[in-house]
Amino acid sequence: IENHMVTLRQMLTVQIIYSPSFQALVVYLVVVRVSLAFIEQMSLLVGPKVLLNIGLGKYHKPRYEQQLFLFIDMVSSTAHAETLGDYRFSRLIQDSFSMLADTVTDNEAEIYRYMGDAVLIHWPLEQGIKQDRCMNIYFEFCQQLQWQRQYFEQQYGFVPKFKAAAHCGQVVAAVVGVHKQEISFFSDVLNTLARLQDQCNPLGQRMLLSGDVVHRLEQQNSQYDLTDLGPIMLKGKKHPTEVYGVAPRKLNNS
Incomplete structure (x- = not known):
């Protein structure tokens, strides 16, 4: 049986x-x-929100949006590239920006574009101004680099430093491309952001905010101190821009 x-x-x-x-x-x-x-894999390449919006056809016709942008750029990148060579410098960029993933997610942001040794991050304006998000990403990123100091010094001989700037305003968002599509933003906001970030070294600041961002921030319980640096004429601009320096607030030990 x-x-x-x-x-x-x-x-x-x-x-x-x-x-x-x-x-x-x-x-x-x-x-x-x-x-x-x-x-x-496509979600990892272009971002989950971008992939969803392209799939839904949301940006097939250009549309106006209010966006907040954060621009993070490596300090002395040209000198580092010459010292390390192309291959090791590219590994340095990979190692550095791999530390951005968690803090970008935690602060509900999206990476818009990597540009060599720089990265452009964005939010819908109302989301970006909440809970110091546009400042959190930069300073948390810098802290993570310091936590990995031993690794960077062993691999490259130094810990990379970055500078940053944040600006906001109206942009036009649209899908561009045929065989390779992406959502692009068109606005003078991005040009102003790049010019603002160029002022970090001359002003001796790690991070700068435009007045447009500062006036929208919730500053009551902020972890950061803002320094009014006055109106500054940015390159290529007809009118001065309000500029503020940012630094983590020091806790008083009682």
Whole structure:
């Protein structure tokens, strides 16, 4: 009886395996798994929100939006590239920006674009001004670099430093490209942001904010001190821009 039951189970197993419906199910599961893996990789490449918006056709027609941008750029990158060489410098960029992932997610931001040794991060304006998010990302990133000081000194001989600036305003968002699509922002806001960030060294500041950002921040419970640096004429601008320096607030030990 036992041999008969074993033979019966084997026959049923073979019949199930070679049945058209089972084979169709296997093919379906494989296609689903491959599709999910493809979507996951595309999400990592362009960002989950960008991928969703492109899929929904949200930006196929240009649309106006209020956005807040954070620009983070490596200090003395040209000198570092010459010292390290192209390959080691590219590894330095990889190691540095890999530390941005968690803090970007924690502060509900999106990475808009990597530009060599710089990165451009953005939020919808109302999201970016909440809970010091536009400042948190930069200073948390710098702290993480310091926590990995030993690694960077062993691999490259120094800990990389970065400067940053934040600005906000109205932009036009639209999908560009055919074979390779991405959502691009068009506005003088980005040009002003780049000019603002260029002032970090002349003003002796690690991070600068425009007055447009500062006037919208919730400063009651802020972890940061702001220094009014006055109106400054940025390169290529007709009118001065209000500029503020940012520094983490020092806690008084009682």
